Amino acid sequence: MDFSLYLEFGPALLKGFTYTVYVCSLGLLLGLVWGLVLYLISLRPGALWRWFYRGYLATFRGTPLLVQVYLLFYGGPFIGLSLSAEFVGVLCLALYVAAYFAEIYRSGFESLAKGQLEAAQDLGMSRITTLVKIQLPQMLALIIPPCLNQTIIMVKESAILSVITVPEMTTAAVRMATQTFTVVEPYLFLALAYWCLNFAIAKVANYCELRATHYLRS
Amino acid sequence: MTQQTHADNTPRTAVELVKLRKRYDDNEVLKGIDLNILEGQVTCIIGGSGSGKSTLLRCINFLEVYQEGEVNVFGKTIGYGMDEQGNRELLPKSLVQQELSEVCMVFQQFNLWPHLSVLENVMAPLRWVKGVPLAQAKQRALELLTKVGMEHKAEAYPLSLSGGQQQRVAIARSLAKDPKIMLFDEPTSALDPELVGEVLKVMQELAQEGMTMVVVTHEMGFAAQVSDQVVFLAEGKIEEQGPPSKLFNAPSSPKLQSFLETWSSRNGAAA
Numbered sequence: 245m246d247f248s249l250y251l252e253f254g255p256a257l258l259k260g261f262t263y264t265v266y267v268c269s270l271g272l273l274l275g276l277v278w279g280l281v282l283y284l285i286s287l288r289p290g291a292l293w294r295w296f297y298r299g300y301l302a303t304f305r306g307t308p309l310l311v312q313v314y315l316l317f318y319g320g321p322f323i324g325l326s327l328s329a330e331f332v333g334v335l336c337l338a339l340y341v342a343a344y345f346a347e348i349y350r351s352g353f354e355s356l357a358k359g360q361l362e363a364a365q366d367l368g369m370s371r372i373t374t375l376v377k378i379q380l381p382q383m384l385a386l387i388i389p390p391c392l393n394q395t396i397i398m399v400k401e402s403a404i405l406s407v408i409t410v411p412e413m414t415t416a417a418v419r420m421a422t423q424t425f426t427v428v429e430p431y432l433f434l435a436l437a438y439w440c441l442n443f444a445i446a447k448v449a450n451y452c453e454l455r456a457t458h459y460l461r462s
Numbered sequence: 463m464t465q466q467t468h469a470d471n472t473p474r475t476a477v478e479l480v481k482l483r484k485r486y487d488d489n490e491v492l493k494g495i496d497l498n499i500l501e502g503q504v505t506c507i508i509g510g511s512g513s514g515k516s517t518l519l520r521c522i523n524f525l526e527v528y529q530e531g532e533v534n535v536f537g538k539t540i541g542y543g544m545d546e547q548g549n550r551e552l553l554p555k556s557l558v559q560q561e562l563s564e565v566c567m568v569f570q571q572f573n574l575w576p577h578l579s580v581l582e583n584v585m586a587p588l589r590w591v592k593g594v595p596l597a598q599a600k601q602r603a604l605e606l607l608t609k610v611g612m613e614h615k616a617e618a619y620p621l622s623l624s625g626g627q628q629q630r631v632a633i634a635r636s637l638a639k640d641p642k643i644m645l646f647d648e649p650t651s652a653l654d655p656e657l658v659g660e661v662l663k664v665m666q667e668l669a670q671e672g673m674t675m676v677v678v679t680h681e682m683g684f685a686a687q688v689s690d691q692v693v694f695l696a697e698g699k700i701e702e703q704g705p706p707s708k709l710f711n712a713p714s715s716p717k718l719q720s721f722l723e724t725w726s727s728r729n730g731a732a733a
Contacts, residue, residue: 357571357573359569359571359573360573360575362525362569362573363567363569363573363574363575363632363635364575365525365555365559366523366562366567367586367587367591367635367636367638367639368559368560368562368563368587368591368639369586369587369590369591370556370559371555371556373590373591377586377590381577382575382576382577385577459576459578459579459619459621460576460619460621
């Protein structure tokens with residue numbers, strides 16, 4: 245182990261780390277929103293919407309992220325889509341994770357007892373009030389754990405973006421490995437960095453879950 | 463239909479069912495129901511399971527969409543309007559909700575919202591439907607909770623309460639809508655036997671205050687004591703109806719006779 249290597253490559257690794265945080269945050273945010281849109285699409289009557297939704301899930305859950313990233317980045321130019329590596333990276337993470345989020349939302353909404361909504365309707369509550377005051381607060385509590393799982397998976401999968409040279413931390417570590425002919429030092433850093441990131445995410449999610457499920461324990 | 467004048471003190475019709483029919487695909491559950499419910503009266507609907515009694519109740523507040531006939535509440539047909547050609551058309555949900563602003567239902571499973579405290583549950587219709595200011599809504603909600611004897615649990619969450627307590631809170635929440643007609647869908651069927659009494663007591667008080675009540679129930683004692691009218695439903699039709707004294711003491715329909723025999727032998731054995 246040559247710890248002095250960290251002095252030399254520290255700034256580059258740290259820059260990669262912040263870029264990973266940036267790409268993942270953006271991917272997560274877009275994924276959460278796009279997942280909700282997908283879920284709403286799945287609710288629409290009509291075969292076309294249903295087929296679109298099923299096709300989407302089949303595509304993005306049924307193929308590896310690595311393949312999706314390669315195809316969009318290297319195949320894109322053939323259909324006139326010349327996108328930057330960073331853009332493809334964020335886009336692929338969002339499209340990929342949204343497929344899972346959509347199904348998580350579905351399970352959340354469907355697990356609420358139908359009677360609660362009947363009571364809301366009977367008491368004269370509008371659909372939007374029912375959604376905001378009755379459905380969402382309970383649904384959020386239910387979906388935090390599966391969303392956390394999915395987010396952690398996404399953060400780890402973001403390492404794949406290094407294959408299209410997105411300047412995130414795996415790219416930085418691989419560069420360090422090839423320049424110094426070392427393996428242990430860069431990958432030890434990666435292990436620790438991903439672990440720290442996921443540990444922090446889990447802490448935040450657990451706190452949110454505790455807050456959101458307060459009513460179940462009192 | 464015009465509203466009757468109150469000069470002669472005759473109660474006006476609160477709910478009128480005219481040739482009401484309801485189907486689920488090929489299965490007809492209500493096969494032409496005609497029923498008049500007067501304001502201020504308590505009507506109990508009894509019958510075996512699958513007789514259509516809950517469906518009948520749920521057609522009144524349009525939680526079930528009926529296909530034929532009419533449900534009229536204070537003379538106004540619920541759920542349907544006329545298009546330009548004079549054909550019957552389904553009204554949008556928000557409009558139906560407005561038509562039903564004086565009707566409220568108490569459910570078998572209470573259907574309280576578990577993420578809101580008892581007080582917040584009762585305040586919800588005040589705050590989020592009627593737009594009552596916070597302080598006023600809180601005061602009114604506490605009054606209603608006192609009425610059902612639940613003010614001491616205002617800060618508790620529904621899941622920490624017994625079934626009987628939850629149902630009393632649900633009644634208070636319904637009252638927050640300020641209804642003229644209350645529908646009860648087997649309000650004590652999900653309760654442990656020792657908790658039934660506290661809910662029936664609250665309902666009895668409401669009846670004494672003159673609330674128009676339609677109650678689907680298996681509590682024959684309650685039906686006999688409190689109701690003005692009992693309706694026996696069998697296979698989607700009204701088999702017999704009349705004052706409780708007549709139905710319970712001298713039932714004329716064989717179906718009702720056997721229904722009551724089964725009921726009393728089961729309850730006699732339990733006692």
